[in-house]
Every structure is written in structure tokens, then in C-alpha cells.
Amino acid sequence: MNPGEAPIAEMRAALDKEFDVLLLPVSHPSLGPIRIVDDLFAIGRSELPFADYPRDLVTKLSRRQARIFSEHGAVYVADLDSKNGTTVNGIAVRQAPSRVRAGDELCFGGDLTYRVAIEPRPFSSASARGVQHLSVTLDPQRTDLGLEPIELAAFPFLVSKTDDLFARYKDRYPHQVNYISRRHAHIFLKSGEPWVEDLGSTNGTFVNGKRLGESAVALQNGDVIGFGGDHFVYRAVLQKSFEIEPTITQAMPSQAGLAASASAAPVASMPMEDPDKTTFVGAAHSFLDIFCVDRALQREDEVNEDSPPLTPDDPTETESRRPRRRWQLLMRELTRTFAGGDRTTIRRIGWGALGVLVVVGGISVALYMRGAAEREVKSLLAAGQYEQAADAAVSSMRRHPASDTIRSLASEALIKARVPGWLAALQAKQFDRAAALVEGMRTKSQGNPDAIALIDQLKWVGDLERFVVGRGGPDAPIRIYRDEGPIDDLLKRWNDDAKGHQRILDRIASYVPEFTEPYALAMSQLRRLQSDDTLYLAAIDRLNASIATELGRDKPDALPAVLDDYAQRYPRLAGLDTVRDDLRRYTAIFNEMTARHLTALLALIKQANFKTPPFQTQYKALSASRLPSADVIAKHDAVSAAWQSGDSQQALAGLQAMPAGAWSDVMADELSHKKALLGQYADLQKSRGSADRDDKLLAFYARLDPVEDAYYVRAVQSDVNALRDRALGRAQDLIDRAQGLWRQYRANGSIGGTQRLESGISEGFRNQARLLSGANTSVQQGMRIYTQLKAPHPEGSDQLQQDIEAETQLQRRSLQELRMVLEAGLLKSKLALIGGSDESEARQSP
Known part of the structure; x- marks a missing residue:
């Protein structure tokens, strides 16, 4: 069964109106299949691909032989009164078009025979996102005739003297109207662009003063188009717009729909002096009417003696009139x-x-x-000795490098010789071997661009299969930040010339029939990738934009809800857990940075390892602008090492020598904190034997960080252990005090935006800030003692600490967001009252 002959393919194509028509050569298989992707396709010896066929194959073909067109999900062929006729399954096509179905045989000129196949068109991501809408305005060139502009919003459009668009002028200009034939010309769309074709009219159709021959020509913006002479002459104005949802522009065939109507869908038009006099054509004609041939009616046309005759454009006719040399x-x-x-x-x-x-x-x-070389290759091909045929063709190509015939034969021989082995490797999922075979074919085809085009397409099919299998099949999850690149690459390589690539694959399938199944599978996988590109890759782009926006606004806390939403809406999107991990790392660094906790921040920076592109990009920007520089980090590491080893004076000297910068205030606070600890430790040493020494010892111990202040923790640990019960009691007192202050703060209400925006420090702000700062300091010191003594935390104390710390960080971030509004000194004073960073008691986390 030929590709596309299955009835289900024709049914689906008819329903979706998204299908291609294939003409598979029967009489001359070497010609290769013809894929028809437009609604109208011209058959004639001056039309492609027939113009490229060997001349002896098209001698019986007329210049205007036939037209194949699609309408309302059906395919038709119309004979254009050709010399040798057109048949469908042996039955002649006469005046009316004949419908064709998958499996029918079409014969043109009694010699070229093709079998019809219908295949669903591969999914197009571009059509899923939107369609281009085209309107063509025919603006009269002569202002003295009273002709109205014509705006076309639907195609095809038939130019006919029986249509009211032209018949309305019959009383004023009877002869000029009769110069237009009943089926004079038509304007239709081909690949989304307007084309005009004369339908064999008596007096001709003219574009920019040149009479059209048997072939249609593309209509450009500004072209001057005339029908039957110099009376009905118009300038074409083309306008394109883009619609998000595809719309159907071709209506049911209607003779009445040719006239203008106020209810026609509005389309974009060029500004005119009187738009009400513009005739809008919102309904399409039917190809079934356009391509009906009736010579009796055509003989009614009045001949325009002033219309220039058609200049012969057929080389054979011109040559036949030329005298022999x-x-x-x-x-x-x-x-x-x-x-x-x-x-x-x-x-x-x-x-x-x-x-x-x-x-x-x-x-x-x-x-x-030369013919002997070609015959040798053809003989070897016919005998099935494909490798020998390929060698012979390569040898012949060296002697005749410019011969297209030899190149084509070399390509055919190579494909037939090597593709079966390549297919076997592909089906066995031996992708490296398949790739090596393709490269071997490429090496053998140096100097043959025709074969290289085929080999490139085989490589694309192999890369597509490798990718699909490697990710677990066409329905496998889309792995974020991993699959976008390969999908984008595969689609770009296809979309650079989709029609050309499909013709190449058709050609390979005609050489190697067993390639048909992998070809169909590749098209199915391509459509799935196009769907994934439209849905999932577009969603990933939006997610990246959301991440960049929220991080740029210093709102990383807004992203967990965004990620949860994407996980629910796009179930095949894999890898979001990695994004969440990066978000947690970034949020921790951001919070310590905004809280100005330098020691904790530096520890996080040293462990930072972001795996996803948006966080890698944002962290790089953060490092360049807001995080401590590498020089500051190195010098601070030296200070910490000296402090932890007990070399306090070297540590203080290192802090004093720190370079000025964005973190100078934090360095100054740390210097003050360390000096205070040194003074408190010296005072503690002098208080031995005094009544208040135990209280001083516990107060000093509560302020120590178990890591940063490890030297002093070891120095007093034995004394603290002797007072363990009293130390735990003090820790509980601090927790109780923090809880009381926190309750009072909550009862008064959190610090609001109005208080933060005050141009001074009100008593209300000051009281609430002291309550919050005191609660934070007490809970941090109490929890630190429990941690240092390795004692279990009291019930609810961990949650209390988290709540107070969260409120402190919220208030600090909210104030810092007002740095462009509040005066710098006022902002610093308010932050100092809130605590959490500048207050020495709350500098370190337990």
C-alpha cells in the first residue's frame, strides 16, 4: 500500500482540512513523487516540476494541461481543454472538474501517470500560535471612469463579466465590460501569498503592462493589473495582519456571495477618500466554478482590437519559428x-x-x-548491485563533475546501498553506529551536493530518533533546562525548509521502500515535538521570565507558589525539584545578605552551587553588585581564623584594615562586637571570687557563637559546666522573656507601612521596634545556651525563634525597600531599632 492510501488518512484529512496530496509516479518511477501543499497546483510543461523533466517525457503535455485543487476537504482535478487530455482511472475529465481520492490514477497527456495519495499534514507550531490574514485592495488607476475600489478578504476571487462587480458598468461601458470573459482570471493564495492567473480569456490579463501567459504570477504590492484592456485597470494594495486564533477564510461556494455586503467580516484597508464606495468581497468563489470549461460561452466574448497579443514564451514555439542556421x-x-x-x-x-x-x-x-557510464550505473542498479553502482557513479563523477544525471544516479545508488544497514542500526538503537554510517556516506559523497542533501536529512532522522529514545519515548516528560536545546535544534533544522526536507524524505522512500515506516514514525515524532514546543517550551520560557522578574524585584518568596502552579498545569514538566533547590539556596543567601549577617552569608556563598540557568544568571548579577567581593571574603577568612585561634589582636587589626565598601558598616559592627567580647572577657577574668561572677560568666557565655567564638567557648566551658543547672535556668528565663515581649508586640499590632514611611521616628515605632528587638535578642541568647550545653530545647521554643526571626527579617526587608524614599541616616536608625543585624546581641544564629 502506498503512503497515504489508507482510508482513515483521507477521512482525517477531510475533517481537518490539513492534508497534503501526493502524486506517486507510475509510468516513470524515476521522476520521484510530487507533494502538493497548496490548495491549487498547476499541471503543464512550463510548470514545475514538469519543466525540469526530460523533454521527451513532456512532449504530449500542454502548457496549460490541468489544475489540481482542494476544496472543503475534497480533492479535484480539472482539465483545461488540453490537447491530449486528462483522465482519472481511465475516464476522461471534460468540462467539469472530477473528484479524486487516495488510490486513484491520474494520467496527463496520455503519458504521465501518477497514483494519488493523501497524507495528514505535519503539525505546525506556527499555525497553533496564530495565522496570517491577507487582504488585497484593487484601487482603480483611472479616476475619470467612476470605478469603485474592490477589497478582497477571501480567496479565490473570480474576475467575470457576469459578476455585479463589473456588470454594474455595462450601461455606461458596454464594450469594455464585454472585453472581460465569463471566466477571465482569478486571484488565489499560494503559500499565503496572492497570485493571479489568466483563465484563457479572449482579451488577456495584464500585470504591469505585460500580458500573462499560461502560468500564474505572484502579485506584489503596488502591481498594476488590468483585465481585457486599458479600462478595468487597478493597482493592487496588499495588507497582512496576524490573528491569534486561526480563522476560515474560504466560505461555501456561492454566486451571490461575490457582491459586496455590509455584513461581510471587516478587513484592514488603505485609507480612502470615501470608504463607503469601496466594494468589500468577503466570500470566496469556488474552484469548481472557476475551472469549468465552456468554449461555447467563451465565443460570446467581444474582441478588443487594441489588446496586445500574447508573446510566445514557449522555447519550442520560438525555436520552431527561427530559421535554421x-x-x-x-x-x-x-x-x-x-x-x-x-x-x-x-x-x-x-x-x-x-x-x-x-x-x-x-x-x-x-x-x-558518457552515455556508456550512465548505462553502466543504470545496469548495476537494475541488477541490484547497489554498492558497485555507487562506486561506478563516483568514478564517472570524477570524469564528468558537472553532470546532474551522474550525480543523481550516484545519490540513488548510495542510498540504496547504505540506507538498509543504517535502518537496521537505527531500529537496534545503535545510534553511534548509525551516525558512523551516515558519516561514511558523507565521505563517499564529497563533491556531490545532491547526495549530501539526502545524507543531511538521514542525519536529522537519526538525531531525532536518538533524542526521542534517549528521553524515554515521545510521551516522556520534558526535562527542564535539558530538552529545550535539542528540541529547538531539531525543529530549526526542519523548519529552515520544511517542504524541501519532506521532498527529500519522499525521494529516499522512493529509493528504499523500507524507509517508509521510519519516515512515518519520524513525522509523528516531529509533530509531537512541535506540540511540545508550542506548549511546554513556551511554558518554560514564561517560567524563566517569571523567575527573572521576581528575583529582579527582590521577591524570591513569590516563586514557590509559581513553581507549584506550573507543576500542576504542566504534568509532563520534569526537573522542577532542581529549580526548587536552587530557589532555596538563593533565598537563604538573599535573606542573609539583606539581614547583613556577614558570617552566615559567607558560609552560604562558599557552598553556593546553582544548577539552573535563571538562578546562575541572577546569582552572577548579585555577586557583581551586592555580595562581598572575593578580596573582602579572603581577608575576612583570615580575620576569622585568627579570632578562632585566640589571636585576638591580629583579628582586630585585620578588621580595621578592611577596604572601604558596601560592607564597611558590617565590618565596623563586627569590630565593635569583638572588642566588647574582649572587654567582657577581661572583666570576667578580674571578677574571680566576686559575688556576681557567676552572673557575668553566664551573660558572657550566652553571647558567644559556638563556631566563630570557639576559642572563648573552650576557655570558659569548664566553669559553665559547673554552673550547668544555673545556665539552663538562665536560658529558660531568656526564652520566657522573649515570649512575653513577642506577645506584647503581637498584641499592639505589627509595625505597618505607615510607621515605616514616617519622616521621623515616632514613639509608636520606637516602642514596637524595642519589643521586637528585645524578643529577638532574648530568644537568640537563650537558644544559644541550650545549644552550647547540648541540652534539649524547651517545647515550642524553636517555633518561637522562627516566628520572631521571620518578623524581624520582614521588617528589615520592608525598610530596605524604602531606601530610595527615606533619608539614609533615618533608614539606618530605624534598622538599628529593629535589630537582627546591627544589634550585637542578635548578630549570630545558634
Whole structure:
């Protein structure tokens, strides 16, 4: 069964109106299949691909042989009164178009026969996102005739003297209207662009003063188009717009729908002096009417004597009218002479002619030798000796590098020789071996661009299969930040010339029939990737934009809800857990940075390892602008090492020598904190034997950080252990005090935006800030003692600490967001009252 012949393919294509028509050659298989992707396709010896066929294959084909068109999910063929006719399954197509179905045989000119196949069109991501809408305005060139502009919003559009668009002028201009034929010309869409074609009219159709021949021409913006002479002449104005949802522009066939109507869908038009006089055509004509041939009615046309005749554009006709050259006459005479043995004539012609004969003979021998090489390759192909045929073709290509025929034969031989092995490797999922086979084919095809195009397409199919299998199949999850690149690459390589690639794949399938199934599978996988590109890759782009926006606004806390929403809406999106991990790392660094906790921040920076692109980008920007520099980090590490080893003076000297910068205030606070600890430790040493020494010892111990102040923790640990019960009691007192202050703070209400925006420090702000700062300091010191003594935390104390710390950080961030509004000194004073960073008691986390 040929591709596309299955009835289900035709049914689905008819319903979706998204299908391609394939003409599979029967009479001459070497020509390759023809894929029709537009609604209208021209058959004729001056049309592609027929113009590229060998001349002996198209001698019976007329220049305007037939037209194949699609309408309302059905496919039709219309014969254009051709000399040798068109048949469907042996039945002649006459005046009316004939419907064709998958499996039918079409014959043109009695010689070229094709089998019809219908295939659903591969999904297009561009059509899923929107469609282009085109309108064409025909603006009259002559203002003295009273002609109205015509705006076309639907295609095809038939130019006919029976239509009211032109018949309305019959009383004023009877002859000029009769110069237009009943089926004069039509404007239709091809690949989304307008084309105009004369339908064999009596007096012709003109574009920019040139009469059209048998082929349609593309209509450009500003082209001047005339029908039947110099009366109905218009300038074409093209306008394009983009619609998000696809719309159907081709309505049901209607003769009445040709006239303007106020209810027609509005389309964009060029500004005119009187828009009400513009005729809007919002309904399409039917190809079924356009391509009906009725010569009897055409004979009613009035001939315009002033209309210029058609200039022959067929090379054969032009050549047939050209007088024979002398060398042609000479060759004919020589042929006759040698055929009849006329020696008298030889003497009459002379020895000069014999020299010409020798040259011609040499050329003939050369041509014969080239033909011998081609025949050898064809013979090997016919015998199934494909590898030998490929070698012979390569050898012949070296002697005739410019021969397209040799190149084509070399391509065919190579494909037939190597693709079956490549297919076996692909089906066995031996992708490295398949890739090596493709590269071997490429090496053998150096100097043959025709074969390279085929090999490139095989490589694309192999890369597509490797990717789909590697990710677990076409329905496997989309791995964020991993699959976007390969999908984008595969689609770009396809979309750079989708029609061309499909023709190449059709050609490979015609050489190697077993390629048909992998070809169909590749098209199915392509459609799935196009769908994933439209849905999931677009969603990833939006997610990246949301992450960048929220991080840029210093709102990382807004992203967990965004990630949860994407996880629910896009169930095949994998890898969001990695994004969440990066978000947690970034949020921790951001919070310590905004809280100005330098020691904790530096510890997080040293462990920072972001795995997703948006967080890598944002962290790089953060490092360049707001985080401590590498020099500051290195010098602070030296200070910490000296402090922890007990070399306090070196640590203080290092802090005093820190370079000025964004973190100078934090360094100054740390210097003050360390000096205070040193003074408190010296005072503690002097208080031995005094009554208040135990209280001083516990107060000092509560302020120590178990890591940063490890030297002093070890220095007093034995004394604290002796007072363990009293130390735990003090820790509980601090927790109780923090709880009381926190309750009072909550009862008064949190510090609000109005209080933060005050131009001074009100008593209300000051009281609430002291309550919050005191609660934070007490809970931090109490929890630190429990941690240092390795004692279990009291019930609820961890949650209390988290609540107070969260409120402190919220108030600090809210104040820092007002740094462009509040005076710098006032902002610093308010932050100092809130605590959490500048207050020495709350500098470190337990």
C-alpha cells in the first residue's frame, strides 16, 4: 500500500482540512513523487516540476494541461481543454472538474501517470500560535471612469463579466465590460501569498503592462493589473495582519456571495477618500466554478482590437519559428550525403566540411562514452548491485563533475546501498553506529551536493530518533533546562525548509521502500515535538521570565507558589525539584545578605552551587553588585581564623584594615562586637571570687557563637559546666522573656507601612521596634545556651525563634525597600531599632 492510501488518512484529512496530496509516479518511477501543499497546483510543461523533466517525457503535455485543487476537504482535478487530455482511472475529465481520492490514477497527456495519495499534514507550531490574514485592495488607476475600489478578504476571487462587480458598468461601458470573459482570471493564495492567473480569456490579463501567459504570477504590492484592456485597470494594495486564533477564510461556494455586503467580516484597508464606495468581497468563489470549461460561452466574448497579443514564451514555439542556421543545414546535408553515398556532393562541400564532420564525430564519441557510464550505473542498479553502482557513479563523477544525471544516479545508488544497514542500526538503537554510517556516506559523497542533501536529512532522522529514545519515548516528560536545546535544534533544522526536507524524505522512500515506516514514525515524532514546543517550551520560557522578574524585584518568596502552579498545569514538566533547590539556596543567601549577617552569608556563598540557568544568571548579577567581593571574603577568612585561634589582636587589626565598601558598616559592627567580647572577657577574668561572677560568666557565655567564638567557648566551658543547672535556668528565663515581649508586640499590632514611611521616628515605632528587638535578642541568647550545653530545647521554643526571626527579617526587608524614599541616616536608625543585624546581641544564629 502506498503512503497515504489508507482510508482513515483521507477521512482525517477531510475533517481537518490539513492534508497534503501526493502524486506517486507510475509510468516513470524515476521522476520521484510530487507533494502538493497548496490548495491549487498547476499541471503543464512550463510548470514545475514538469519543466525540469526530460523533454521527451513532456512532449504530449500542454502548457496549460490541468489544475489540481482542494476544496472543503475534497480533492479535484480539472482539465483545461488540453490537447491530449486528462483522465482519472481511465475516464476522461471534460468540462467539469472530477473528484479524486487516495488510490486513484491520474494520467496527463496520455503519458504521465501518477497514483494519488493523501497524507495528514505535519503539525505546525506556527499555525497553533496564530495565522496570517491577507487582504488585497484593487484601487482603480483611472479616476475619470467612476470605478469603485474592490477589497478582497477571501480567496479565490473570480474576475467575470457576469459578476455585479463589473456588470454594474455595462450601461455606461458596454464594450469594455464585454472585453472581460465569463471566466477571465482569478486571484488565489499560494503559500499565503496572492497570485493571479489568466483563465484563457479572449482579451488577456495584464500585470504591469505585460500580458500573462499560461502560468500564474505572484502579485506584489503596488502591481498594476488590468483585465481585457486599458479600462478595468487597478493597482493592487496588499495588507497582512496576524490573528491569534486561526480563522476560515474560504466560505461555501456561492454566486451571490461575490457582491459586496455590509455584513461581510471587516478587513484592514488603505485609507480612502470615501470608504463607503469601496466594494468589500468577503466570500470566496469556488474552484469548481472557476475551472469549468465552456468554449461555447467563451465565443460570446467581444474582441478588443487594441489588446496586445500574447508573446510566445514557449522555447519550442520560438525555436520552431527561427530559421535554421548554416551548421544545421550542413549537418543535414552531410547526413544525407553519407546515407546515400553521394561522393559528388562530398566534393562539392569540400574538405573544410569534412573537418567539421571530424569534430562533430569526436563530440558524438564523447557523448557516447558518457552515455556508456550512465548505462553502466543504470545496469548495476537494475541488477541490484547497489554498492558497485555507487562506486561506478563516483568514478564517472570524477570524469564528468558537472553532470546532474551522474550525480543523481550516484545519490540513488548510495542510498540504496547504505540506507538498509543504517535502518537496521537505527531500529537496534545503535545510534553511534548509525551516525558512523551516515558519516561514511558523507565521505563517499564529497563533491556531490545532491547526495549530501539526502545524507543531511538521514542525519536529522537519526538525531531525532536518538533524542526521542534517549528521553524515554515521545510521551516522556520534558526535562527542564535539558530538552529545550535539542528540541529547538531539531525543529530549526526542519523548519529552515520544511517542504524541501519532506521532498527529500519522499525521494529516499522512493529509493528504499523500507524507509517508509521510519519516515512515518519520524513525522509523528516531529509533530509531537512541535506540540511540545508550542506548549511546554513556551511554558518554560514564561517560567524563566517569571523567575527573572521576581528575583529582579527582590521577591524570591513569590516563586514557590509559581513553581507549584506550573507543576500542576504542566504534568509532563520534569526537573522542577532542581529549580526548587536552587530557589532555596538563593533565598537563604538573599535573606542573609539583606539581614547583613556577614558570617552566615559567607558560609552560604562558599557552598553556593546553582544548577539552573535563571538562578546562575541572577546569582552572577548579585555577586557583581551586592555580595562581598572575593578580596573582602579572603581577608575576612583570615580575620576569622585568627579570632578562632585566640589571636585576638591580629583579628582586630585585620578588621580595621578592611577596604572601604558596601560592607564597611558590617565590618565596623563586627569590630565593635569583638572588642566588647574582649572587654567582657577581661572583666570576667578580674571578677574571680566576686559575688556576681557567676552572673557575668553566664551573660558572657550566652553571647558567644559556638563556631566563630570557639576559642572563648573552650576557655570558659569548664566553669559553665559547673554552673550547668544555673545556665539552663538562665536560658529558660531568656526564652520566657522573649515570649512575653513577642506577645506584647503581637498584641499592639505589627509595625505597618505607615510607621515605616514616617519622616521621623515616632514613639509608636520606637516602642514596637524595642519589643521586637528585645524578643529577638532574648530568644537568640537563650537558644544559644541550650545549644552550647547540648541540652534539649524547651517545647515550642524553636517555633518561637522562627516566628520572631521571620518578623524581624520582614521588617528589615520592608525598610530596605524604602531606601530610595527615606533619608539614609533615618533608614539606618530605624534598622538599628529593629535589630537582627546591627544589634550585637542578635548578630549570630545558634
